[in-house]
Amino acid sequence: MDKQKLLNLLEANAKMTLEELSEALGDSTENIAAQIDAFENEKVILGYNAMIDWEKTKRATVTAMIELKVVPTRGQGFDALAERLVNYPEVKSLYLMSGGYDIWVLIEGKTLREVAMFVAKKVAPMDGVKSTGTHFVLTKYKDKGVIFCDRKGDTRRLFSYD
Amino acid sequence: MIDYENTVSRVARDIKPSGIRKFFDIAATMDDVISLSIGEPDFDTPWHIREAGIISLEQGKTHYTSNAGLLELREAISEYLSRRFKLTYAAEEIVVTVGGSEGIDAAIRTLVEPGDEVLIPEPAFVCYDPLTRLAGGVPKPIVTRAEDEFRLTAEALKEAITPKTKLLVLPYPNNPTGAVMRREDLEAIADVLRDTNIYVLSDEIYAELTYGKVRHISFASIKGMAERTILVSGFSKSFAMTGWRLGYIAAPAPLTKIMLKVHQYGIMSSPSTSQYAAVEAMVNGDGDIAAMRTEYNDRRKFLLKGLRELGFPTFEPLGAFYIFPSVSHLGMSSEEFCKKLIQEQRLAVVPGNAFGESGEGHVRISYAYSKAHLKEALRRLEIFVKDHKR
Structure with missing residues (x-):
């Protein structure tokens, strides 16, 4: 899996579903969920914010x-x-x-x-x-x-x- | 009182007006319609390209350019074609046109004499037929079929060739089907043409938008074919520059020389602001192409999956930004389907027969729309399918 691409996608739109990420990255939803968990545990991903006007x-x-x-x-x-x-x-x-x-x-x-x-x-x-x-x-x-x-x-x- | 009907050019008068226009007019009066019909990118032109146009205006570069187009631009196009498609065209073999459309017109008018036959694989973009007629030529459609993934086959081509055949239009990646030609398909076409005097108008306006493992292959790069090929391309689709009206034709010098005359007297020279912007696109635009292609590809997969789940037999399109599902399993003609879809669900798509009779039974759906827009469209389509399931 292209980990950098996963981060880029989430940075642009944290609301992307596992299915959508799976499509974009060509990997299983399970693998992607595991990688996101890992990023969260390693504090690479620190949070998910909405942009509000x-x-x-x-x-x-x-x-x-x-x-x-x-x-x-x-x-x-x-x-x-x-x-x-x-x-x-x-x-x-x-x-x-x-x-x-x-x-x-x-x-x-x-x-x-x-x-x-x-x-x-x-x-x-x-x-x-x-x-x-x-x-x-x-x-x-x-x-x-x-x-x-x-x-x-x-x-x-x-x-x-x- | 002038009798306009009988005094204007008969050829121009008899060009078929589009029947579709009529029902789009009806749709335009409804205020909650959403459309998947547009054949132009939803992206704005990348900022650095727009800025290059703005700077040229600030510097007062507002004069005619040379007839063939800015030398700087033609050199940039030459370099781009070599970098991206392994094509060899000198700047002198390139004419900058007002969109791909003018390039198609100039090419046809350069080649076609009254009575000459022009072979047009269909379904196809709508301009080849009327432009051929205006040049006095005779359009001869070649039907391509879903089971061949809408590719032109050597057999169908062979069957269509007569002693009067002057020109073959090769519109791939294809609008409206999204079909692409693989190298072996092009080789087979080349084998049929090799010992003839038939020219090829290769309309490669969607060349940058392909999604398969293999990138687009230009017909002019097939061995021995460059001498008979007029390559048409442009900036509209790959750089989201539709409104700038800029394209180009590339061909062997003896052809370019004549096409330049047609262009010179019809157009003089292409818009200078657009040409300065286009230089920036050619030199620094590869990243923009990649970013937009990624986005289109994401939507393409989303829509293909969605349509198949709703039961539409849909072949996987590997080029352009259209998908061409069959609708005949619902027991409706293309137009019936589109009319009902717009009346009942306020969703507009284009009937396949707008692109030639062989498009009947299909509809063209554009994915030059945001994912949210596509999701809403699929939602409406799902209700429609439920209502009409047989």
Whole structure:
């Protein structure tokens, strides 16, 4: 079985059924199920998410990207701070960066105020944080390879026989 | 008052209007119809190709190109044909046309004189017959059959040849059947033609969309056949570029020279924006072809399985993006089936007889649609079959 292809297929569409995967990979559903289990146990596959455009729902969501400048801890570098930050459910993504700042945090909250307060009360006072820069997201056009802005539908003619 | 009927060209007047158009018009008035009838990719043209067109516009490259097409493009096509199909055509042997269709027209008009017979394996794409008539030629259909997997056989070809035969159209991979010709089938056709003066118009527009173990083999690559072959291809199907209207013909230089005249006076030169985009497709498009082919293949297998489970006798198509199941076991003609299917289940497919009488008893289903769309279509088809089981 082409394991890389299995991962590619699931990354593009985690909802593919075992039957569909079996068709695409030319292997039995049993073998594919076993391989997926193995990936999950090895933590190669860590989860399965739906891509949701919350703008189209009643749930209000505010997203902000926070740039942190950090004093690394002796012996642990940036890990100590990062491993504290990952515990907050408000923190959706967290990366160590090269360039003008050190850590990049993506935060989601219900309101601007909630996000701002989280940064002011939780993040900024943490040991090692030298400065924060908060940028609010205005519109999400594309996320994880999925386009969010409305595109045209099928513009082909409805019928033809050519 | 001018009597239009009796003063226009009789040949043009007598071209059969499509009966299918009528019932598609009915369908268009219904708002919940879904269609599996379209013969063009559902993918948009890959972005890097569109961008190449945009950049050419920004740079003001909006003038006529040379009649035969940009030299840069013809060189890229020459390289592509050699890379992908082991064909040897110099840039001078290639003319860039307005879609494959214009290439077919130019080829037929270059070869056919009044009374010449043109052999057309059927079922086939709808343009060969009227274009032959417009050139004064006589279309001679050769029936291909489901039991031969809709391939043209040497026997059928031999039977159809007369002293008036000028040209054989070889439309493979085939629209509407999805049939492909294997090397041995092409060799057998070549053996029949070898000592004749019969030309071959090899319409290989679907060459990149084959799904068997062996990739498409061009008729021009069969020993001794290049001299009599006009290869027609284009960008529409393999690069999802239908609206750009761009194709090409490749043939030995003495033929290209004459086809170029037909093209020059009919068209002048093909659209320049499309030509710049096409250069990008030829040079950097192999990955796009592979990605789209994988997707089509997935749908093809899905649909084949689904149709067979519903009891439709369906031969496995190995090319293009069509599947051509038989519907006669339900006791209906092709048109009856299509009409009822659209009235009762709001699902549109194309009756097989739209592609020649030998398509009767079949329907053409296109899988240039998303998997979700195909699933819904199969769901509707299942209800239809239950309602009409005998």
